[in-house]
Amino acid sequence: MTAPFPKATIEGYPRIGANRELKRALESYWAGRIDADTFRSTTRALRIDNYNHLRDLGLTEDYAIPADVAYYDQVLETGLTVGLIPGGTDLDEEFALARGNAERVPLEMTKWFDTNYHYLVPEIAADQDITPAPERVLRLVAEAREAGHTVRPYLVGPVTLIALSKPAEWSLLDKLTDAYAAVFAALKEAGVEWVQVAEPALVADLSTPDAELAKFTEQAWSKLLGEENRPSVYLTTPYGATREGLTTLAKLAPEALHVDLSPWTLDEDSGYPERVRAQVAEHAPETTLVAGLIDGRNVWAANLRLKAEILQKLGAEHVSTSTSLQHVPHTLNAEKNLPVDVANWLSFADEKISEIQALVAGEENATEAFARSDRAVRTRAESERTHNADVEARVNALPAGAVQRQPEFAERNKVQEEQLGLPALPTTTIGSFPQTPEIRKARADHKAGELTDEQYTEALKTEIKNVIELQEEIGLDVLVHGEAERNDMVQYFAELLDGFVVTENGWVQSYGSRCTRPPIVVGDVSRPAPMTVEWAKYAQSLSEKPVKGMLTGPVTILAWSFKRDDVPLSLSADQIGVALADEVRDLEEAGIQVIQIDEPALRELLPLRADDRPAYLDWAVRAFRLVALEAKPETQIHTHLCYSEFGQIIDAVAGLDADVTSIEAARSKMELLEDIDETFHSEIGPGVWDIHSPRVPSQEEIVGLIKAALENVPSERLWVNPDCGLKTRGYAEVEPSLRNLVAARDEVAAGL
Structure with a gap:
């Protein structure tokens, strides 16, 4: 019997490390200061430390912890795993795709939906081969299991992967779906009971129209969910409301379905929780509905009373974050100099896990957490930090609507050509x-009080002079x-x-x-x-x-x-x-x-x-x-x-x-x-x-x-x-x- 889906979970956790251990390992490997074996052992230790930390924070149920890990980027990692991007498990090939080398240029990079995270764009062709490399995720499962953790493997979904590729070659969808099925089968054979698959393409207007996207979603997922040799699927839709795709998702009836219920989603469609509840009840009554209530993209403490009301409207018992927590810092405990009042208004990744647990427990069992939430909401609304009468007056005096610099470009351009005389x-x-390194050291020494203001200024002026002279030369x-x-x-x-x-x-x-x-x-x-x-x-x-x-x-x-x-x-x-x-x-x-x-x-x-x-x-x-x-x-x-x-x-x-x-x-x-x-x-x-x-x-x-x-x-x-x-x-x-x-x-x- 499949393990029940955990009541409290997250969509992902910051993978860089509380002290940026991943960053240091990557840059050490790229610089040749450590070899591949040292890099792999260092990053393995970071992953296990994260799992231990998340268990200590209360994510103790089987499959509550997602293995949403990647050396460089989750789209690249998934593309390599399912074989849409050739490269298999070779470490240097992965980094050549990400960064380029003397022989090749890197993959194009662009923003991941409406976030400041960048993903690498797969470059695909209709006639290409797709050879999955499931050992990438099997290794993650095995190392976690050896350390005493039952983690949930993570993949970007097939619809999103093609939608974000260049070009979006939909003729590959059947072949790609077969590759996902092979990865699912390998996970099942390794004893994995839940896999997490993210389909954020379903919440956005991309180059593929909604109607076609819904058709491709049904094409891929009806086949995948119809496979017997697979884990249970936790299908997630972060970064917004699915809107037109909601009925399609409900009819597909994955074992668990995540919906983003962050302020970003609810502001645009406040009736969304009720519609989700109705669609799932009609088409997929056995599907576990997971409420992405805790905002994974901003740092404000949750209004737990408001979130509890939304959870009730949704009719769900399972709570998660709206997106991966990769978009927020690790913990407020690392901050010693934030103003005390402001710190009480904030919630980073670790604190958001506590908010999830409070919602799962309910107010009667988490009275202290709800009281803290009430104080944060009240004191922030009342604080003098938030409003400045002079600023408000100046902005209110601005002209409404569009503003226009004068004179227009053509006239400015003539004046500037004469003024600058450029070739x-x-x-x-x-x-x-x-x-x-010298500038970074000077900044650190100045901050530590080891350089006076005058000494620091002189160090900066020396660097500026060097930069100007270099450009002129x-x-x-x-x-x-x-x-x-x-x-x-x-x-x-x-x-x-x-x-x-x-x-x-x-x-x-x-x-x-x-x-x-x-x-x-x-x-x-x-x-x-x-x-x-x-x-x-x-x-x-x-x-x-x-x-x-x-x-x-x-x-x-x-x-x-x-x-x-x-x-x-x-x-x-x-x-x-x-x-x-x-x-x-x-x-x-x-x-x-x-x-x-x-x-x-x-x-x-x-x-x-x-x-x-x-x-x-x-x-x-x-x-x-x-x-x-x-x-x-x-x-x-x-x-x-x-x-x-x-x-x-x-x-x-x-x-x-x-x-x-x-x-x-x-x-x-x-x-x-x-x-x-x-x-x-x-x-x-x-x-x-x-x-x-x-x-x-x-x-x-x-x-x-x-x-x-x-x-x-x-x-x-x-x-x-x-x-x-x-x-x-x-x-x-x-x-x-x-x-x-x-x-x-x-x-x-x-x-x-």
């Missing part, structure tokens, strides 16, 4: 330069100061703006070994003092060439922070927009002629449903325009976007009304530029160097990309730049790559 195909970088046209003073492009501003708090150890995986510490927006946002002006002014004093002032835009600051859930996102965006507008004014007064307002996350916050997108794009574009609204005509405003499906938001990107727009384009080989049309009036800098790979692109390779870009962008509008900032690369890669970039530009420009 054909001007070169620049996106902003950051490598954060050297290489021959770049528009320079940057390198951002040596910034720990992170969002956290830096959050530490200087009122209305935010930051964490010490709130690390979250963005992709691979890349981790960020998202700040937390706790109240109305304002700028008490200039934030970037002195650094930009100093850098400009070192060169006759223009040096860009560097700002992170309002949408990206919001996207890469944990957001308020008590006010509309549009209000926070307007507040940040006017705060940054003050910074633009001060940069201009300091003599800065070029200002970049980065918005790499513009696509990231795009709602998953098409009918919700126009309203979002309206306020997102407005917030960006507020930053540059009063900028002088001669000030050239740049923006930057990366790792997005650019075509989906092309009109909004054009609507930003930037003077120069740089975008990620190297991995996609300039195909993004096919969406450029006459409505896109700005100059454009498609990336010609993929900085997320350790490869050094050759001059010949960059020449090819520039020429490909010229097929869609006229030379007078084309810039040449990397895909993104250079913070994560080393100078051994940066210097030759930039030299090749400038040489490639010179070669192409000579032929114009």
Whole structure:
């Protein structure tokens, strides 16, 4: 008899480690400091430690702990397991797919639904072979069992895997379904009773229409669930409401079905719990319904009374998170310097597990947990931290609706050409330069009190001077100061703006070994003092060439922070927009002629449903325009976007009304530029160097990309730049790559 599905569970747990052990193991292996055996034993120890920790937190039922582990990315891991991506179990092949090497470029990378996590895009073909490698998950099951844990293997589902591939080749679905069936059979034979399969494609409007997606879902899952030689299936639908797919899922009747009931879902459709209950009762009365009530994407303590009401409407007894907890930090216990009142309003991964257990137990058996929840809700609503009358008055005085910088682009463009005098195909970088060990040590020493403010400032000025001199020697046209003073492009501003708090150890995986510490927006946002002006002014004093002032835009600051859930996102965006507008004014007064307002996350916050997108794009574009609204005509405003499906938001990107727009384009080989049309009036800098790979692109390779870009962008509008900032690369890669970039530009420009 199959083990019952656990009453309390989670969809996934942060896999980087409480002290970023996975990050360190990955980077040590890539650098050759440890061998494959040491890497495997180190990461195995991390997984077992996580299982032990989750059991200690109360996830003691069999299959309550998901084995949602991956060395780099869950889509890549699943693709390798089921054989859609060739590579089997070879460790170096996996990392070559993820990062590239001297012989091959990596897979394209883009955002995972509307989160700041990045997944690797499978590249598939209709005639390819699919050979599953179930030993990948069998090894996880065996090692957990040896350590005394009965874990639940995790896979991304077949419908989602194809929907997110390039191209979405649905002719492979039957063959892929057979591969999943083979993996399921291997798990069954290994004694596994439950497998978790995530189908988030069913909650989003992707390139495949809903009706077709429902047909493919029925095609794949009726076959899989009809197999006798398989574990029980826990089918999950994170990141939103299934809407039209709900009836299809209910009719399929998996042994257990998860529904996302987070605020993100309920805000758009408050009748969702009742509809889910009715559909499951009608079509799948034997299916265990699992309520994804605890928000896996934000850090606010749950209102347990409200959640208990929703649970009752759903008619369910089993509780989980809405998504994997990979999107939140490990635990509040690691935070020693958060304001006491704010800390009481928060819940990280470990604390969310306690909230799940409280909901399963009920108020009568978890009175203390419900009382803490009540206090958090009350004190946050009453706190003076959340509201600033001056900020509210300033935002209320803004014009309603769209705002427009004057004069229009064509007139600004003429003034800027005369002012800047740049050559054909001007070169620049996106902003950051490598954060050297010396700079990181200086920052740590300053924080520890071992460097005075004056000593730290001198260390930063030395680094800025070196960066300016290097760019001039290489021959770049528009320079940057390198951002040596910034720990992170969002956290830096959050530490200087009122209305935010930051964490010490709130690390979250963005992709691979890349981790960020998202700040937390706790109240109305304002700028008490200039934030970037002195650094930009100093850098400009070192060169006759223009040096860009560097700002992170309002949408990206919001996207890469944990957001308020008590006010509309549009209000926070307007507040940040006017705060940054003050910074633009001060940069201009300091003599800065070029200002970049980065918005790499513009696509990231795009709602998953098409009918919700126009309203979002309206306020997102407005917030960006507020930053540059009063900028002088001669000030050239740049923006930057990366790792997005650019075509989906092309009109909004054009609507930003930037003077120069740089975008990620190297991995996609300039195909993004096919969406450029006459409505896109700005100059454009498609990336010609993929900085997320350790490869050094050759001059010949960059020449090819520039020429490909010229097929869609006229030379007078084309810039040449990397895909993104250079913070994560080393100078051994940066210097030759930039030299090749400038040489490639010179070669192409000579032929114009």
